Amino acid sequence: MKRYALQPLVIGALNPESPVSKHRQLRAILRTHAQETCKPGDRLPPERELAEYFDVARKTLRQAIDSLVEDQVLKRVVGVGTFVAHPKVDLQAKLTSYTEEMHRRGMVPAARVLRFDSVPAVGNLAREMGLAEGTPVVRFRRLLLADGTPMSLDDNFIPEHLVPGFLDDEAPMSLYQRLDERYGLILQWAEDEIEAAAATVENADLLKVEIGFPLLRVTRHAYVDDNLIDFSVSVYRSDRYKLFVPIQRHGMRPPRYTKITQT
Incomplete structure (x- = not known):
């Protein structure tokens, strides 16, 4: 115990008289x-x-750490050690922009624009957007960050005829805000499809994770009335987000919200 007298590993001490285990x-x-x-x-x-410092069995210490790992306070990396986990931040599944969501949580949002151009809607993209083959769409591809950490990779597609001149300006920081302010397109409702995915070579490099790392893939169709305005595919780092879905019985009090939660 003397070796830690000047610089304790962790502030705190066990109370042998306490009824708490x-x-x-x-x-x-x-x-x-x-x-x-x-x-x-x-x-x-x-x-x-730590076991030596607190004078407890390794099994007792491991039990405490296991509990904190389960609570997502700590994170184990096999063969490396135990680390303080990044707190998961709620990313609510509602029609607000990423910029608004991060500001609301006191985080600094940033975006690295990867593509901002016009492409023809072909194949699956045309089918998803309900457009004729070859219809021009605006493609907006970004790597989104919070406090300098990569969080998600987003691809948005907007029918070009709905946003004339959109590509003449610089890529927007907030897509939904630009659609509202310049074109009066306030997205009213959307449908999200959420599934598991694995990081590809490209995604892994951009998101700073290993190839095959588990991701959350969210496909969204966003509308004004019955008109599709934005089709998007986003992949989120699973170590920064978790999915939380309140469920409501028909006729009962509505839930607070549906959300995806972030680390």
């Missing part, structure tokens, strides 16, 4: 350490050192 005391101490002392991504001291 050691692993629960450890869980509380490590939770406070992770949330108040550390930053997301910080590494915890090795389990062996």
Whole structure:
């Protein structure tokens, strides 16, 4: 214990007189350490050192850490160590822009524009948008970031005849805001299809994850009245988002919202 006298590994100590079990005391101490002392991504001291420091069995320490991993406070990387997890931020499945959502959460949004051009709608794209083959559409492809971290890769497609001159200006920071302010297109409703996907070579490089890393793929059709305005395909890092869907029984009080949640 003397080796840690000048620089404790973690602030806190077990109370041998407490009726609370050691692993629960450890869980509380490590939770406070992770949330108040550390930053997301910080590494915890090795389990062996923590067990020695608190004078507990490795099994007891591991039980506390397992509980915090389950609560998504900590994250284990096999063969590397245990880290403070990035808190998952709610990305609600409603018709607000990414910029608005990130500002609402106190995060700094940014976007790297990858494509902003006109392409013909062919094959599956034409079918999804209900357009004749070859109809020009605006393609808007972006890598979206929050606080400098890649969060998602978005492809938006808009029928070009609905947004004349759209490509004459610089790519917008907020797509929905530009559609509203310049064209009076306020999206009223949408249908989202959500499925699991794996990172491709291209996606992995852009999102800074490994090839095959699990992603959430969201396909959206967004409308004004019955007119499709925006068809989009987005892939989200699964370590930064989780899906939360309130379910309502017909005739009962409506749920608060449906959302995708982010780390």
